[in-house]
Amino acid sequence: MKTIKILAIPLLFIGCLVSCKKDTPVTTADTEKLSETKEFKVDFEKFTLDNGLQVIFHIDRSDPVVAVALTAHVGSAREIEGRTGFAHLFEHLLFLESENLGKGGLDKMSARIGGSGANGSTSRDRTNYFQTVPKDALEKMIWAEADKLGFFINTVTDPVLAKEKQVVKNEKRQSVDNRPYGHVSYVIDKNMFPKDHPYNWQVIGSLEDLQNATLQDVKDFYNRWYVPNNVTLTIAGDFDTSQAKEWVHKYFDEIKKGEDIEPLKKRPASLTETKKLYYEDNFARLPQLTMTWPAVHQYHPDSYALDVLSSYLSEGKKAPFNKVIVEDKQLAPNVTMFHYGSELAGQFRLIVRGFEKVDLNEVDKAVQESFTKFETEGISQEDLDRIKAGLETNFYNSLSSVLGKGFQLAQYEIFAGDPDFINQDIKNILAVTTDDIKRVYNQYIKGKHYVATSFVPIGQTDLILNNSTLAEVVEEKIVEGTEENFDASIVATYDKTPSNFDRSVEPAYGDTPKVTVPEVWEDNLTSGIKVYGIENNEVPLVQFRMNIRGGLLLEKSNKVGVSNLLAELLTKGTKNKTAEELENAIESLGAILNVYATDESIVISGSTLSKNYDKTVTLIKEILLEPRWDEKEFGLIKQSVTSQIQQQKASPRSIAGNEYAKLIYGEDHILSHNNLGTEGSVKEITIKDLKQYYNNNLSPSVTKLHIAGNISKEQVTTSLTELNKNWVPKDVRFPELKAPTSPERSKVYFYDVPGAKQSMLRFGYRAMPATDKDYYPVSIMNYRLGGGGFASQLTQQLREGKGYTYGIRSGFSGTPTLGSFVISSGVRSNVTYESTSLVKEILENYGKNYNDDDLEITKSSLIKSNARASETLGAKLNILTNISTLQYPNDYITQREEVVNNMTVEEVKKLANQYLNPNKMIYLVVGDAKTQMKKLEQLGFGTPILLNKENEIVKD
Structure with missing residues (x-):
């Protein structure tokens, strides 16, 4: 898929790790209250076209957006041994081109219409394609989805197939081969299911099968499974159902029904x-x-x-x-x-x-x-x-x-x-x-x-x-020059599939949706807590995020990891509740509660059923004001964190993040450290250190609460009465941070991971904070470079043009005090130098070649995407965080439209020249030094500096 969601298993892992679901006896009253919830019902309309296409409509007028999803009942279970990975390969192919959308297909259109980024996922049993768009683009989406289903396969040529094979193989390297424990599911399924069982192989398939796939294999697979009678089209959001029905019939009716498909037996x-x-x-x-x-x-x-x-x-x-x-x-x-x-x-x-x-x-x-x-x-x-x-x-x-x-x-x-x-x-x-x-x-x-x-x-x-x-596991060897060559720029020639109307004409936009900025309320409590909220009644939930400024910023460099250990310990009991009783109390309310530390904050976040919000806040008050300081729990946490640190040493992605922080901040800067600490620092930290941090730094005077959902300002304010009264403010002093300087000349750094199947790239420098006047303008400038997904030059050239990577992006990020620019990717190991050189070339030419078309695509995407800016509760919390932390005005979303509209090509060129100098950046590569490091000298930045010198590089 386009962003890896091969199976649901990783999602299940996430649910287990991030939800701090907890445990105490539920009273009869609590049980009765759980059953009192008004029945939640999702209304829908379903109809079937004569060709077998199932269509489902759901109306939700809370935001001026529509989600469109095309789901084919085909996954890896419909494949055969020796031709595995086809369902997942198709998930990629269907975004590239179709007869009437042209080269770039849905990805290119998505960039123009302000979509959430056309994407897809593949499982054992189904493949889906989806995105959320402003409501005025609904007809365009229906037209595009029909084109994929009935007017696509002729556009797949040998060069297109060769390139996409490389992309999928890079995905496998990134998500399986170059990852700790990446082959576990492969070994289990091979031994759980017999050889002829469709779950015996992995969704992503094998590198050998992908390489052996022929153009005819691909066409046969498409013609068998991508037919209307094996597909469901779902449209959900703010739209007119009668008009949408007309469009569905217009664009899908003439697509021919396929052969009958018998359901697979359990x-x-x-x-x-x-x-x-x-x-x-x-x-x-x-x-x-x-x-x-x-x-x-x-x-x-x-x-x-x-x-x-x-x-x-x-x-x-x-x-x-x-x-x-x-x-x-x-x-x-x-x-x-x-x-x-x-x-x-x-x-x-x-x-x-x-x-x-x-x-x-x-x-x-x-x-x-x-x-x-x-x-x-x-x-x-x-x-x-x-x-x-x-x-x-x-x-x-x-x-x-x-x-x-x-x-x-x-x-x-x-x-x-x-x-x-x-x-x-x-x-x-x-x-x-x-x-x-x-x-x-x-x-x-x-x-x-x-x-x-x-x-x-x-x-x-x-x-x-x-x-x-x-166990038998197939491991790929790193061999130079083994991948087949292809020219992705070749335009396919073919006879177009006949239609009863001219499908090459893209439908016009509908009426421009009115972007409604959610109403934000604020309250400043006497203790110093600042509260920011948005009321929303779509689902019976409340989400919240409390930011207590501090985190790593307030730690000592010789005992890094204190704020992380404190955050972990706060959920392990209170003065009147053991860790088990506290967990039980949280989970009994249907609440999810997480406490974690970042570089600049300790955060308490989560969600709860709105009917149980008051009880959830009572527990948060208890956690904050009455920590238990349990020595046994503290010991268990230290063991766990040490284990996390050890695991990070094995992950190329984690290594890249940790080493890049050291390079851009400098060894003496507190933010150069991993906020988990080191094995040595965690060992030395005591509960006394945590208490000292707690007593000095956790204060309502540096706390901001963001809350969104089915709750009013009055209810929130009332619920905070006890916390406001009992949380004593402190004078928290933040150290003066020396602003790291950007390099005057680029240097290349290499971290050796012997046998790595991919090289992790991190290129960039220290940039402006998020409060700088240029911060949003440079984000606009970066859209076509690497911030616009498949509309980005980095993606188009390294992934779509060369097949070097599964994904690459660039972006500016920042806080009120610091900021950075980074380009990040994982590339095939044997094209490490070629990828780095191409990125350097793109940076050198970006400002020079930027044109009116680039600006038009950027403006269209950024302005139209505002229709999606506040759709979910999570998005609403992000808006509140920007308002509270960065002092943005409440209507900053609409104010930014003016900034975008006023941007000129000349201004973008000026910003690119000022902020995208490839000769003044840090180039970090994490990969196999034996085969890749020497070649990087060709960049012209001198001999790469090996960061982990304890790894001896064997000379060829």
């Missing part, structure tokens, strides 16, 4: 033995045990109980796996567990990434002990209710945008047989009983066979599970 995995496998991972620094049991398909009646079971077993202080593995035996910082259901089968997966040098046999014993603990204690009704409350909040969060609702309606149509399942799904979640939990555990987990994988650092096979066999 085919759950069945293991006759437990399989144990191991692999020495080049990028891993810690041992990881993954255990996977066959389970049920998506929306199976038992899938809901399995979801709850995974949550109960692994999430929160009370979870049996947390009690045994994390707290008692201290083998790992956390445990991840989830049920992953697909159309044909499902998996129940447990992941334990141990601390350094932990024997995975000890982890295995602890897993069995954890299961025994669950069997003995079971799950209480109170625990079940708190988990349901969290699932209810997550469900509403998934529907908080028109695109989210559109996605779900299509999902339910294809996999549940009816879009109305959107109104049944939450009922099924809330109907799970404690007996259901026990039953599914006994039926699918207890005593059943599973696949166990031990992934360990190279040379540490002494840590693997006993009786494990070596």
Whole structure:
């Protein structure tokens, strides 16, 4: 896909890691209140064209935008062995060109119409294409989607296919081959499903299969699966349904129906033995045990109980796996567990990434002990209710945008047989009983066979599970000049598909939507807290973000990591609640609460059901004013953070971010440090250090609360009464930060990761803060360079033109005091020099070649995209943050339109010449020094400086 979403598994990981879902008994009153919520219903209209196209409409007039999604019921499960990765390859191809959109296709049009960025995703069972656009572009989108479905395949030529193969292969290198534990799912699926099962291979396919794909293979796949009777079109947002119906008929009716497609039969995995496998991972620094049991398909009646079971077993202080593995035996910082259901089968997966040098046999014993603990204690009704409350909040969060609702309606149509399942799904979640939990555990987990994988650092096979066999994993070698050449500029010649009207004429815009800036309210409390809010009643949710200025800024360079450890500890109990009781109290409200530290703040953020907002604020007050300072929890947190730091050492992406900060700030600057700290500094930090930071720096006088959702200003103000009264202000002093200087001459720095399949690039310099008068103008200037996605020159030349990368971007970022410019990408290892040289060339010529067409595209995109600027609660919080932190006026969104409209080509050229000098930048490359470092001398910036000199480079 265009931005990697190969499977839902990474999303499940995110949900487990960022949600601080917690745990205390729910009272009868609380349980009754949970059931009092007014039934949430998503209305829709569905109709079917004569050619079989399913069409679903949903009206939401809260913002002048429309989300359009085309979902094909084809994923990797419809492929055959030896020709894997085709569904995902098509997700890429369909954006490039179609007969009437021309070269650049939907990507090029999206840049003009202010779309959210045309994108797509592929799973085992479906591929979707989507974006949100201003409502005046709806006909254009319907025209474009029809062109992809009925007027596309002739535009795919051998050069187009050759180039896109390289892009997809780069995606695989980035998301799998160059990533710690990237091959885990490959090993599991190969051993979970038989060779002829459509889930035996990965969605992204193999590099060999992708390389062997022929043009005829591609055409055959498209003609079989991309037909109206295998596709659902969803339109959600602010539009006229009768007019939209006319457009759908006009553009889709004449596309011919394909052959009938028989549904695939459910085919759950069945293991006759437990399989144990191991692999020495080049990028891993810690041992990881993954255990996977066959389970049920998506929306199976038992899938809901399995979801709850995974949550109960692994999430929160009370979870049996947390009690045994994390707290008692201290083998790992956390445990991840989830049920992953697909159309044909499902998996129940447990992941334990141990601390350094932990024997995975000890982890295995602890897993069995954890299961025994669950069997003995079971799950209480109170625990079940708190988990349901969290699932209810997550469900509403998934529907908080028109695109989210559109996605779900299509999902339910294809996999549940009816879009109305959107109104049944939450009922099924809330109907799970404690007996259901026990039953599914006994039926699918207890005593059943599973696949166990031990992934360990190279040379540490002494840590693997006993009786494990070596897993077969295909590793790509770095060889210069092995990729095929192609000319992506060649224009395809073909006979156009006939139509009963001239489809080459792009539809006109509709009436220009009126951009409504959300009404912002403000309140300055007597304690010094500044409150900024937006009331919005689309879903029964409230989202909030409290910024307490400080973070890394207020730390000492010899004890970096204090603010991060403090943020972690604040959720581990209060004066009157243990960590377990606090977690229970949070999750029982259906709340998600995160406390984390950044370079310049400690942040308390989250969401809650609006009916439980007051109780959530009470808990926030308790966390802030009555920390528990639990020594045991502090020790566990230090172990966990140390593990994170060790893991970062194995990730090229993390290495690039950490090393780039050192280079642009300088070694003596506090912000040059990783805010997690180092293994040494974390070891030295004590609770006394945390208390000192807390007593000196956490103050209402440097706090700003941003809140959006189904809540009024009066309700918010009233809820903050106790916090305002009891939080004593302090005089927080911020150090004078020396502004880092930009380099007078470019230098190249290299960090060696032997065997890296990609090189991570970070090029840039210290730039202006976000309050500088040029900050927004340079963002306008940067749009066509690298800020406009597929409208950017960097993307068009390095990805679309050369196939060097999966993605590349550039941008200015800043705070009230500091800012930076950075170009970032991951490129194929054997074109590291070529990619860097091309970026340098683009920078040199950007200002010189900038023209009226570039400016017109920039203006159209930036102005029209304002229709989407405040659609979601998260977007509203970002608006409030800009207003409060950067002192932007409340209507800055519309004021910026004037800045964009007044921008000239000459002004852009001037800004480019001033701020884009490739000879005064830092060039950082993280990759394989043995094969790539020497060639970078050709850039003309001298001999590259090796940052990790302990890595000896073997001379060729």
